[in-house]
Amino acid sequence: MVLIAAGAAVAEVAPSWFRPPEISLIPEGRFVYERNCQVCHGRWGDGDGEMAKGMLPRPRKFSAGVFKYRSTPSGALPSDADLERTIRAGVYGSAMPVFAQLGDREIRSVIAYVKSFSSRWDKPQNFAAPLAIPEVPGWMSDPVERDRHAVRGKACFVRACAACHGPEGKGDGPSAETLEDDLGRPARPRDLGLPSIGSGPGSRDLYKALVTGLNGTPMPSFSEATTAEERWDLVAFVETLRRRGQKAGR
Ligand code: HEC
Ligand code: HEC
Numbered sequence: 001m002v003l004i005a006a007g008a009a010v011a012e013v014a015p016s017w018f019r020p021p022e023i024s025l026i027p028e029g030r031f032v033y034e035r036n037c038q039v040c041h042g043r044w045g046d047g048d049g050e051m052a053k054g055m056l057p058r059p060r061k062f063s064a065g066v067f068k069y070r071s072t073p074s075g076a077l078p079s080d081a082d083l084e085r086t087i088r089a090g091v092y093g094s095a096m097p098v099f100a101q102l103g104d105r106e107i108r109s110v111i112a113y114v115k116s117f118s119s120r121w122d123k124p125q126n127f128a129a130p131l132a133i134p135e136v137p138g139w140m141s142d143p144v145e146r147d148r149h150a151v152r153g154k155a156c157f158v159r160a161c162a163a164c165h166g167p168e169g170k171g172d173g174p175s176a177e178t179l180e181d182d183l184g185r186p187a188r189p190r191d192l193g194l195p196s197i198g199s200g201p202g203s204r205d206l207y208k209a210l211v212t213g214l215n216g217t218p219m220p221s222f223s224e225a226t227t228a229e230e231r232w233d234l235v236a237f238v239e240t241l242r243r244r245g246q247k248a249g250r
Contacts, residue, residue: 017072018124019080021115022108029113032106036099037114045117055095058185065118065126066182066216069198074213074221076128077120083111085200092196131211131223136203137232146236153237156230164189164218169241182216189219192238193245206235 033041042049045062052059060067069086070078078086084107090098102110115121139145158167164179166172169192181187190197199209210231213221222231 014124015127015129017079017129018127020122022112025109025112026116028105029109029111029116032102032110033113036102037110040095045114051095056186056188057094059095061183062114062117064183064216065120068214068217069200070212070215071130071133071208072128072212073131073223075215077126079130080108080111081130083114087111089200091198092201093190093194093198131208133204133208133211134228140203140232140236147240149233150236150240153230153233153235156226156234157237160222160225161234165192169193169238179218181218187217187219191245191250193241193248193250195242195246203235203239206238207231210234 038049039051040049040055040059041047041062042052042059047059047061049059065077067078067082069091070076070082072078072082086096087099087102087107087110090096099107120126139149157165157169161169162173163175164173166176166189171189171191173189176189179187179189195201197205197209198214199205199212209219210226211221211223213219213223226234
């Protein structure tokens with residue numbers, strides 16, 4: 001990719017997924033941020049607002065420019081649609097609230113402001129095209145077939161996931177206690193028996209988490225280490241853990 005320094009020229013040659021902060025929206029975004037986000041994410045986007053103390057996971061440190069829940073490959077920044085989903089839907093299992101009351105323009109402007117905390121958003125090389133997440137395979141709706149795939153998924157899980165997530169996916173594998181995020185804070189593997197994850201509640205959201213990984217945490221991308229078929233088998237297995245978790249009242 002050839003880059004020319006002048007602003008207009010960059011827009012012409014940069015790929016369509018390069019989305020630096022929309023400068024004109026920043027003042028409005030700051031207003032939305034100060035009212036809704038600053039108590040947790042902090043005045044300078046350092047994730048250290050008044051309410052942040054003791055929160056686990058911690059509010060995201062926007063000044064680091066690293067994001068967990070994305071449709072983009074490991075290491076890349078999220079798309080605007082990814083950020084919008086996080087803000088509107090919140091993050092299950094964390095203090096990140098649902099912001100259903102914010103309008104489209106408020107969301108767009110607060111996204112611009114969030115981006116303004118880190119210069120990573122100014123560099124096209126930190127962006128990448130979203131990955132295509134395939135449709136859920138037909139066999140998922142057939143309970144017998146689904147159980148057959150879940151058995152294969154379990155074998156894959158024991159090999160690739162149990163060291164961190166534990167054999168039953170409760171987040172208590174042998175290495176769980178020692179895992180840390182990039183900022184040196186404890187990063188506990190998710191309890192996969194709970195009804196949802198940060199990426200979202202659906203089967204495709206689980207699949208997405210497996211191909212993207214969670215940037216800044218020990219949860220890696222499995223886009224190379226597994227085939228698409230193995231990933232769907234894993235999804236089928238994780239969903240059996242969810243059903244069991246629901247029965248046990250987790
Ligand atoms: C009550 C505290 C709280 C408030 C208020 C809050 N957040 Fe968060 N936010 C969090 C926590 C905690 C996380 C970390 C969740 C995780 O790591 O799973 C987070 C994570 C995020 C992320 C990162 C998602 C990712 O992919 O890594 C974004 C973006 C975000 N918040 C945006 C906002 C915006 C915008 C607002 C205001 C409109 C806001 N938050 C208000 C607590 C809060
Ligand atoms: C090296 C340890 C490690 C391995 C191996 C690992 N995970 Fe994780 N996983 C984590 C950690 C830590 C988190 C929580 C990260 C965070 O939110 O800070 C996590 C989170 C997740 C999530 C939640 C994603 C979200 O969107 O909230 C899913 C689903 C998951 N792992 C599934 C798997 C599966 C399936 C495998 C095996 C194919 C696997 N993990 C292998 C450490 C690991």
